[in-house]
Amino acid sequence: MARPLAPRIETLLWTAQRASAAALGLCVAVHLVTIVLAVRGGLSAAEILARTRGGITWLLFYGLFVVAVAIHAPIGLRSILRETTAWRGRSLDLACGLFALALVVFGWRAVGGLFR
Amino acid sequence: MPADGGTLEVRVWRGGAEGRYVPYAVPRRQSQTVLDAVSYIQRHLDASLSYRFACRVGMCGSCAMTVNGKPRWTCRTHVAKVARGGALTVGPLRNLPVIKDLACDMAPFFDKWAKAEGRFRPPTEPARDFVPVRPASPARQAADAGIECIGCAVCYAACDVVAANPDYLGPAALNRAWTLVNDVRDAGQRERLAAVAGDAGCHACHSQQGCREYCPKHLNPTAAIAGLKRVTARAALKGEI
CATH class of the missing domain: 1.10.1060.10 (Alpha-helical ferredoxin)
Known part of the structure; x- marks a missing residue:
């Protein structure tokens, strides 16, 4: 049987997931309000992009959003998989780590598309 | 304990991890607890029934069973509170290995x-x-x-x-x-x-x-x-x- 992670690391993962959940709560609310306002305001995709390009505030906001997702989702997925399947150990930890990396890479790529 | 009239149908788990519910007819009594009903079965209907209890007053924690699908302390659970249509289903506690009948390995x-x-x-x-x-x-x-x-x-x-x-x-x-x-x-x-x-x-x-x-x-x-x-x-x- 694979050796479990140290209690400290498990606890820090749990803490990181809760902290990222708090950040996500704020990010999702801001994102939804922004989308609703933009759509109701009749902005086209090109007009939205014209407003986000070069905007450091949007870059930082969505960059943080991506980081919060990349922390929150893989830790939660790891817990769900351990609870509902027999998958445990280093291979699961590695897979969830790669999932986090993919979220960061693809998320920041999308944010870059808004900024450039 | 005076008889209250009527009969209670008590379905009790018999066996270990594999087994089945067996119905027993238990006289209904006033202020009857689930443990009273189980004890009646063991003393009057089938002496081979295994279950666990000690204090009967809610102190020792040994008589817990699954009653109509919910975990309960049976010595302090009145039949009148939990019986549905004059019937009870009593099984061993969930999440623990069953030794025999209602007795789990704690x-x-x-x-x-x-x-x-x-x-x-x-x-x-x-x-x-x-x-x-x-x-x-x-x-x-x-x-x-x-x-x-x-x-x-x-x-x-x-x-x-x-x-x-x-x-x-x-x-x-x-x-x-x-x-x-x-x-x-x-x-x-x-x-x-x-x-x-x-x-x-x-x-x-x-x-x-x-x-x-x-x-x-x-x-x-x-x-x-x-x-x-x-x-x-x-x-x-x-x-x-």
Whole structure:
């Protein structure tokens, strides 16, 4: 049987997931309000992009959003998989780590598309 | 106990992990408890029925069973409260190995109390003086809130996390650990916090509160586990575990 992670690391993962959940709560609310306002305001995709390009505030906001997702989702997925399947150990930890990396890479790529 | 007229149909689990529910007709009586009904079956209808009880007054925690699908202490559960249409279904507790009929093997349950460092650890140096413990202090209040656990395993049977993750320490062991975390005399806090952290410990709890819902002593293990989450998070951030 694979050796479990140290209690400290498990606890820090749990803490990181809760902290990222708090950040996500704020990010999702801001994102939804922004989308609703933009759509109701009749902005086209090109007009939205014209407003986000070069905007450091949007870059930082969505960059943080991506980081919060990349922390929150893989830790939660790891817990769900351990609870509902027999998958445990280093291979699961590695897979969830790669999932986090993919979220960061693809998320920041999308944010870059808004900024450039 | 005077007869109250009528008959109660009691379906009782017979067998081990594999088995079936067998119906018995039990005379209905006033103030009859589920344990009274089970005892009637064992004494008058089938002496081979296995079950466990001791005090009959809600102190020992040994008579817990699954009654109509819910974990309950049977000595303090009145038939009138739980019978549906004059019938009861009584089975062994969930999440524990069945030895025979209504008797479960409690060893995994109590082993987890030991794994959670659920015992008082005195300091290595002999105490030179009394440790003042103010009854009104927040730590003592937190300990008092969970100290009346009778170890009946009702919370353990009610917990869906235990069902999904058999390694999970469970509400009772974690509640016990929380009472000791709040014991200022205890010298084993670092080991205890390390023992209760992680996937098999407090961080696995989903706060569904099944333990709180069914605890016959009206304790709140979910709150105790939330306390452990807070304290272990602080300890992990400080590098103490």
